[in-house]
Amino acid sequence: MNGNQSINVQTFINEHPFGRFQWLVFFMCFVIVLLDGFDTASIGFIAPALLTEWHLGKPDLAPVLSAALFGLACGALISGPLSDRLGRRSLLLSAVLLFGVACLGSAFAQTLGQLTALRFVTGIGLGAAMPNAVTLMGEFCPDRRRATIINLMFCGFPLGAAAGGFLAAWMIPHFGWRSVLVFGGVTPLVLAAVVAAKMPESVRFMVANAKPYERIQNTLARISTAAFDSQRFVLTEAASSDGGQGLGIVLSKRYIVGSVMLWLAYFMGLVIFYASINWMPILLKDAGLPLKSATLVSALFPLGGVGAVLSGMLMDRFNANRVIALCYGLTAVSVYAIGQAAGNMGALVAVIFLAGVLMNTAQSSMPALAAAFYPTAGRGTGVAWMLGIGRFGGIAGSFLVAELARRHFGFADIFATVAVAGAIACVGLLIKQWAGGQGAAVISATHQPHH
Template identity: 30%
Template sequence: MTDNSIISAHPASDKLDPKASSPNNTLSYADCVTQLRSLINDNSMSGLQILVVLICFTLNMLDGMDVVLMSFAAPSLADDWSIPATALGLVFSAALVGMTVGCLFIAPYADVIGRRKMIMLALFMIAGGMLFSGIANSVTELALARVYTGLGVGALLASMAAMTSEFANEKRRNLCVTFLQAGFPLGAIITGFVAADIIPTLGWRPMFIGAGIITGLMLPVVYFYLPESLEFLLKKQPKNALSAMNRTFARMGSAGLEALPKQPQDAHQKQSVKALFGERTFSTCMLWTGVFLGFFTLYFVISWIPKIAVDAGLPLDKAIYAGTAYNVGSIFGSIFLGWISAKYGLQRMIMLFFFAAAVVLILFGNISMGVGAILFSSLLIGITVNGGFNGFWPTAARLYPTEMRTTGIGWALGAGRAGAVLGPFIGGYLLDSGVGLSVTFIVFAVPLVGAGIAANLIRSKDFN
């Protein structure tokens, strides 16, 4: 049960404590922020706070479905339309372009309009893009649909990470944000099993249409059950902010505000990318460097593990299991990192995960393995690579204050996307050049070491 004493003033009042208020008996903004953070950070997670995390986790599962579905549909699509690999490559790249633009230029507006509204806008875009994909009749139409879908996907993650961070208490914040990231590989796994049953019999279109419908069904869930961030409402004070905050306080089992405090002078100041630097310049650069290097190896692994498993001697069906093992490892690694980082420190654990991942990658590429060993190695790669990488999102959420949090997360995602583009391309070049798995995996182990060092260099004193 939440401790109401944090925001209770007098025996006759259940409002926020006005002991530090101004002469007009209105709680000052600074005092209100302090007590709000104390309410969130110092108490057990209420049912509403847990619900917020679970809704965001579910949304990230849908993200996993929407992003990977194209890869499962590609063989059937190629047969239906008789299109070459280059055309499929255009479609794959279209989604990535949309995601990058969404991260850089749409996600930051959540710091203006609110996390909840941005999540709903992103869901609307993703649902529409998936439905449009399902009825597309040309490569051009499908590519446009994937760009549009990618815009929504890129806008969604930053808001979900910010929302989860702002509703989780201090003890569970790292765990909650990394648990959120575990939804993506789980959605990918479920989508793979469903696609394996549906696409061979019904074709690829029903999968996209079904995904669009499922995504659209989350809109009323978000509208009715997901509250707006309390810190956002307090800082920006949009219309009906007081009643919205008090409804959320009530759902958390806590008292409410009698009146909103006077806004700080910078409340409506537009936050530009420049705001991410200043006193946080070094930490922001280290965050972007870590995300870029992490994406570089992460997307190589995601793109090439099944093919590498085949080249290592596994039959195709077993090689597909290697991809599944990787995603299962991603789930456990993300959750384990969030749990253990509360005790040993987030930056340090990201570094150790990446160092371990570098060792596993080198062993994977240099030791001849049987089926069981390859599957186990794929599991370990998922635990260490994806687990370590997902530690960047609670790091970004802690690094930036409320008014620039989604801008910070979105630009970290967008800045790192270049690594996501380069990784699979360079991996394919190395594999085709004949240098062999040994050299290729050593090359991709090096960026993980760099990403770990960059993560550890992010300064905790810059955390908000």
């Protein structure tokens, strides 16, 4: 190779195999998502013990259960623009430290108010960590495998939530409910030490933000030593017409329609997810199932997250917007079918599992879709705002079913209403596809060594 060549960073990543260094980044991001799932779900598992020990009624738990959801939304909305300004690595490290310390602190809470406040802070950390893990991972992926790898990483979330259930079932009788929060706090602090030592900054971010040439070269050289042959690094991609950053790009004329449709689809998906997860055991019991069966059948719903890897492969091969739109459309059909299957146990189990697979597949594919949609200068904000605004869908989903139940909607009518959200998400992604968004302007960042 001649010594005077310039390397296009993304082309370089595309041309080399996904090697040990990228798997290390993947592993760290996967564990962050896993802990996110564990910490988000942990409060639900310790809730029964809280009721007993603190002599509370069920309604008293509402603030604690929703505090983390509000924190998640705030953390995502604030952290996105910050990661586009300060970098992915420092933000990810701060977020992991924050949710580790807050979760550990909540193990020592003495009142419901203290626990609620600490859950909110834990939520802010979790809300900031998740989108940044997606963004960083996406920027180290070759284009042709990005959706598959991000979706694989996202499988950590349902795994973490499920592991939380099994661990809590074993830990609470032996060590009390506080032990679950101690575990959920200490583990991220150990991970933070690993992240501080091993996690690189995104190369695409460094080139786009004119970071020192040597840092870019040293990071790329861990993918392949061919990086040492280069005199300059460039990044060619769609840019905002005004050369803006963060939120300026996400809301710019070229991206605004796609942004709003991503928010809409993710919001509607979480309406279905939380409406089902929070209410299905109660609704099935009211429909005549014994409590134990109702609980076990409901547990099939979040299990469906494994379909995401297959969906990632399809997204890398076909039109990603249409692949996910189809999943949401089929989710709507299967959620509607849950309401029709009330009397038939076999059909009910099959339909709930199918709905869970389709719903979780669509939902966990959305971050990869957002990461591919935005350019580097706006990617952190784009992914984070979709996740942040979407979290309000989770809050809305829980209230929606409560309101429908208050108005005496029947089992079939409640699921028919919730199914509408899937249809809306499907249409939103088809509009995003139709509106386009990328293309045109090209930025080229050049870095040369200082002689």
